[in-house]
Amino acid sequence: MPDLSAIDVLLAAARAQLDRVDPTVLAAEVAAGALLIDTRPLEQRQRDGDLPGAVVIDRNVLEWRLDPTSPYRIADITSVEQRIIIVCDQGYSSSLAAATLRQLGLVRATDLAGGFQALLLDGGYLTRGASAG
Numbered sequence: 001m002p003d004l005s006a007i008d009v010l011l012a013a014a015r016a017q018l019d020r021v022d023p024t025v026l027a028a029e030v031a032a033g034a035l036l037i038d039t040r041p042l043e044q045r046q047r048d049g050d051l052p053g054a055v056v057i058d059r060n061v062l063e064w065r066l067d068p069t070s071p072y073r074i075a076d077i078t079s080v081e082q083r084i085i086i087v088c089d090q091g092y093s094s095s096l097a098a099a100t101l102r103q104l105g106l107v108r109a110t111d112l113a114g115g116f117q118a119l120l121l122d123g124g125y126l127t128r129g130a131s132a133g
Contacts, residue, residue, distance in 0.1 A: 014099035020113040021085050023122040034083040035076055044089050067104045084109040091115035
């Protein structure tokens with residue numbers, strides 16, 4: 001087996017600290033109060049569609065918008081114990097982002113396994129939306 005790249009090692013370390021959310025239970029997480037954050041760029045959202053119930057935050061400002069101590073945080077951030085689920089296109093950058101949010105003190109931050117593409121394959125959340133459980 002070839003050696004892992006540095007980014008593969010970093011990704012594995014990030015995911016080791018997360019309890020990643022399966023697409024089949026996303027609706028239940030949102031119904032229980034999880035804050036859903038969509039970090040996909042505009043082009044991907046235009047191509048594949050919006051994520052119902054999600055707050056869209058560009059990846060390059062994510063930490064500033066979600067850090068509970070930041071003067072630039074969004075009003076949706078109410079506690080370091082808040083459940084936050086980051087969604088990117090395929091579930092890679094979201095894992096790194098969620099691990100960074102945990103370093104900022106958001107102890108329940110995580111991401112969606114497989115990203116938005118997994119939701120497209122599963123279909124459930126996108127057809128039922130956040131109201132399903």
